[in-house]
Amino acid sequence: MKKRVFKANIALPKQGLIKLTWGNVSEINRELGVIVIKPSGVSYETMREEDMVVIDLDGHSLERDNLKPSSDLATHIVLYKHFQDVNAIVHTHSTNAVKWAQARRDIPAYGTTHADTFCGAVPCTRQLTQAEIEENYELETGNVIVETFTQRKLDPLECPAVIVYGHGPFTWGETTEVAVQNSIVLEEVADMAFGTEQLNSNIDTIDQYLLDKHYYRKHGASSYYGQN
Template identity: 65%
Template sequence: MNNEQLKKMKERVFIANLALPKAGLVKLTWGNVSEINRELEVIVIKPSGVPYSKMKADDMVVTDLDGKVLEEGMKPSSDLATHVILYKAFPEIHSVVHTHSKHAVMWAQAGRELPAYGTTHADTFYGAVPCTRQLTEEEVKTSYEVETGQVIVETFKELSIDPEAVPGVLVYGHGPFTWGANPQKAVENSVVLDEIAEMALQTERINRTIKPIPQYLLDKHYFRKHGKNAYYGQ
C-alpha cells in the first residue's frame, strides 16, 4: 500500500468531514464522508460517533473494498456498508457523503422526490432528485445499512437515472446521500441538495400549483456546466 497516497486520502476525508458542520449540514455526529481508491483497493471513512471537534486526520478509518478494516484503531462509520454498496454499483464515483441536513431530510421524511423547480437545481442535478421506497421490516432487521445501499441502487435502476447526472438521493424516512468525483465535490453536492430542498419547500408554499422547469431550461443550465460542451467557469 502506498503510504503517502493513503495519508493524502485521510487528509482529504478529514477535511471534507469537517466541512459538513461548517456548512450547517451536520449537528452532533450526524454525518460522514468517505473516499475510495480502486487502484489501492481501499476506502477511507470517518470513524463512528466521534465529535468533529475531536477528530484528527489519523483517526480516519481504512478498509478494503468490502468494508473490512485494515488498520488498528477506531471503528468505521456505521453507514460504511451503504457506502460500499454505492461504490460497487456506481464505479464512476469516488466519494460518498451522508448527512441528516434539515431540509433534505424533510423531503425524505415526506417520501417525496425533489422536483427541479429552478435553475439553481439544474446547475447540479439533471432532473428530480429521487426518493427511495420505504425499506421493509425484514430489510431493516436483517442488514439495514446494506439494504439502504441496495434500495438506492434499485431506485436509480428502476428510474433509469445516471448517478453522475443526478449525484444524490433521498432515502425514505432517513435522509440524503450524495457523491462525486472527490470528497470536496461530494460535499458541495450535499450543500446544493439542502439549499434546493429549502428553496423547493418555500416555492411550494408560495405557489401550490408550481411545476418543474421546462426541459429546455433544465438542459441549458445543466449542460453549460457539465459535458464536453460546457462553458461555465475558467
C-alpha cells in the first residue's frame, strides 16, 4: 500500500496537477481497516515511500514513527465510510478545476471527452457554513461532498469527482491509478469546458443519448472499449 500510495502521490506533480505540497492521495484496505495517506506538508522532492502514513479508520496512527498525516485526512475518511466501492482518493488544487470551484459552478458535460469518464456534470458542492468551517473543517468538507451526492442521487462510481465550493477537486476510484487518472481527466475537461464557453457562451450541454453512448461503451456490463 505504501508503494502504491507513494507512486500515486509522485504522479501528481509529474502530471502538472499540483504545485508545492498542494495535494494528496490515499488508499484504503477495508478488510484490514487501514488507510495509507501522504504525510502533511512534506516536499515531493524529499518524500520517500516509507514516509507514507498508516492509520486506522478513526484516524489513529498505527506506526510508532508515523509522520503527521495529510490535513485532509478527515475528508478522506468520511468519503471511504460513505462510498463503499471507492478504494483510493486524490485531492489536488489543479488550476482549471479550481477555477470552476471558485466560480461556484458545476463543470458541464459539453462533449464526449467529458462523457468518457463522467456520466453527467461534475458537481460543485454548496458553501460550508461558518460554523462548519470553524468546528471541524475537513470532516465537514467530506460531509458536504456526501450530501451533494445524496441530494442529487449521484453514483460516486459514475461520477468519480467533485469540486468543493471555493476550494478544489477530489477524485476517486477503485485503485490509486484510476483515481489519479480521473484527476488528470477532470483537469482536462475543466479546461475544455472553460474554453468552450469562451468560444460560445450560448452552448448547450451534450445530448443525453451521445453522453450515454460514450460513457457506457467504457463502463458497465455492456462496455466494449479496450481489450478483454
